[in-house]
Amino acid sequence: MPGIVGFITRNPDSGQGKAQLAAMLDCMLHESFYVHGTYILPEHGCYLGWVSHPDAFVNLNPIVNRAGDKILIFSGEHLDHDSFDSSGHNGQKPGTHLINLYETKGEKFLLDLNGWFAGVLVDLSQQTILLFNDRFGIHRVYYHEDDDSFAFASEAKAILSVRPETRSLDTRGLGEFLTVGTTLQNRTLFSKIFLLPGGSAWTFARASEPSKRRYFNPATCEQQPVIDAESFYDRLRSAMARLLPAYFYPANDVGVSLTGGLDTRMMMAGRPPLDDVAACYTYGGVYRPCFDVQIAAEIAATCGQRHHVIPMGADFFRNFATLANETVWLTDGCLNICGTHEVYFSRLARQLAPIRVTGNYGSEILRSVCTFKYIRPSERLFDDEIILSLDQAKDSFSQISAVHPVSFAAFEQIPWQLYGHLAAAQSQLTVRSPYTDNDLVSLMYQAPPELRRGKEISLRLISEMSPILARIRTDLGYGGNGTRLMSLLRQAHRYVLFKAEWYYNLGMPDWLTRFDHNALARRLETLFIGTHKIDHYRLWFRDQLFRYIDEVLSDGPASTRPYLNRHYYEGLTKAHRERTGNHVNEISKLVTLELIQRSLLSGDYVRRTRVAVDS
The missing domain is CATH 3.40.50.620 (HUPs)
Structure with missing residues (x-):
């Protein structure tokens, strides 16, 4: 996903800094149509990069003011409807508009920005570096800090690539992932990597700890x-x-x-x-x-x-x-x-x-x-430490x-x-x-x-x-013409189809899966499957994707992960093979965790694309 990447360091070795920035940037270059670049200020320990779509709102990074003492790296969009007209933002290039806002209002310019975005603004006149994101935190910025540096990126893998100490699962984040499907309170799945809170304006000044404040x-x-x-x-x-x-x-x-x-x-x-x-x-x-x-x-x-x-x-x-x-x-x-x-x-x-x-x-x-x-989820699948994290996730x-x-x-x-x-x-x-x-x-x-x-x-x-x-x-049958009675009947019919599809897919009770394969059940499927939804993973795990799921679950390392109770994990694998029970929730999360282990935690992060980092 396009975004920003970089770090601020006290290490004076610019050669090492350039190599780290290149490695981080490589992890975010997923498509050949992406455009990217870097901007470094070794004397300030500042190494910045960006990745964007070729048609992005701001595709002019780095954005530099006329005096040359303010540099903005921006990712995302500012959708300014107050100044919008048919030719764009008051005839200005978007980057110029943003840097002018900062020069006029200082950090308060962030309150004027509307959209999903993140960026870094280097103010050489003030000797400061400002890291910011949108008020909701929808444009993500992951970060990791240690005694020597502060690393950040729109994708966690960029940090994982250069900070090996983060390549393990965070137990509390894992408990949240297993219960609510995501991590909470700006935690992540990865040890010592966190999310920049929404509406952040974190300022870094030479020889001092960052000032971590929220502008919204x-x-x-x-x-x-x-x-x-x-x-x-x-x-x-x-x-x-x-x-x-x-x-x-x-x-x-x-x-x-x-x-x-x-x-x-x-x-x-x-x-x-x-x-x-x-x-x-x-x-x-x-x-x-x-x-x-x-x-x-x-x-x-x-x-x-x-x-x-x-x-x-x-x-x-x-x-x-x-x-x-x-x-x-x-x-x-x-x-x-x-x-x-x-x-x-x-x-x-x-x-x-x-x-x-x-x-x-x-x-x-x-x-x-x-x-x-x-x-x-079923506690039987996990070890005692993970069960404790499930309780913490509830709180x-x-x-x-x-x-x-x-x-x-x-x-x-x-x-x-x-x-x-x-x-x-x-x-x-x-x-x-x-x-x-x-x-x-x-x-x-x-x-x-x-x-x-x-x-x-x-x-x-x-x-x-x-x-x-x-x-x-x-x-769901709302709106349209017709009598109230016909509208209610139509809505009831659509609702029944909606619920039938849900129960037959993700919501099917375990006891009912025993009838999943008889001819009558297969004929009933054709009456409602696909009326409302386009994704039917329980059915696909049973049919088209059966072999793939079986291969991942049966993989040797997958069954011996430290957070699993191996005995009950083998029972889940057996249930999948015999097509008994509705285990789509457990299977999807365990297979996802296994893919996380393979690619994000155990991957060798060998560089796939050479990135040139210039001074």
Whole structure:
């Protein structure tokens, strides 16, 4: 995934510094179309690098002011709708705009930035180095510090490559990964590697410890008063109209990832009157055209846009071993193998457009939908130390959950739980979502609580911004025309299909799997599988991916990892071979951990690409 990389050191050996920076940068060069560069100041112990898409918002690194005493390395995007017009950011190059903001406002310029980003700003006049990220922490910065240096990177593997002491699993992070699917409270899976908190502005000055402060605190938003429903709606509609143009610019590079749900519908209803976007597309499954595909095609046609279906082909299963390895490597283990389709689809989407505008995070921000839950795995699989970490994870999850629902979604669920899918997509695409826009998130704190628990406000927005789009029913049957009775029956039917598909896939009870292979069950599958979902990993582990899963689970080193209870691990392997029980959760996490061990912890980090580091 494109990002920043570097370290600040007291070691005067510039030759060693250049070699380390090259090794770190190599780990982030995943695709031949990436562009990259370095900027070093050996006399300041400062070694910086970056990787970006060729079409990135800022592709002018390093950004240097006219006086030559301020140098900015920036990754990500600043989507400034206040100064947006059809020709860009007030006619300035984006990099110039950012460095001018810093010269005008100092560190306070970070409060003006809107988007997912991270960067380093070297101020030679002040003899300081500023490391920063976006207020949510969605653009990740991993770091490791010791007595001699402070290393940071947008990908953990860059640090793992040059700091061998970090190449072991952090026990507490492992417990969190096993129970909630991600690490919490800025921990990572790796020993002594942490995450820069969202909204950080860490300043390094010569011969002193870094000043670790945050330029943004969610409490600023939480202290806003709740307003009445009608006033809130007026502000929400105004905000959507004002912020959306920046997300659709430039139109010829934008692909809109359409679904049958509410959030991409709101984007299309309020889209700016610009030229046609490069593409509208939807990811398709292997069983049938799902509701997302059917409805998205109708939405695109109504908006006068061409719609593309990106199908999951047989090559996905044929190349699954390679794709799974890539998924774990690209995301630093943040996305388990049940997200392997994300890299596959994103590669194909890039052929249509380099920028993906998505409705992701709308349900979390606007409607407080939450899939972030503590689910304890079978203790029999693990040793006593890991069982203790499962208890610690429960306590940590309780702590982070006791916050305002919008804070939970924007500052915890999205940057932690949902990060893996985003990281996989960002390895191929520039991804944007208007639902994490600073102004929109801030406004949601003022919503009456009942509005944040329902879909009425979303349906009303669509209806008033584009009545013609409101006539198209959603994937769950909301909206559209017809009597109330018919609408309720339609919604009930779609909901039954949705739940049936979930229970037959991830939610199937163990006792029911004994009937998984009879002819009647296989015929029943055809009635609902693929109506709502495109990923069906329980079925794929049973069928197309059976051999791959068996080979990984049966591998000698995999069964002897110190965190496992070998006896019960062998029982899990046996259950998979006999196709008994629903073990998709345990299997996906254990196979992912094994791939983490092989590539990120035990890999030799032999350089695959030669990077030249100039002075």
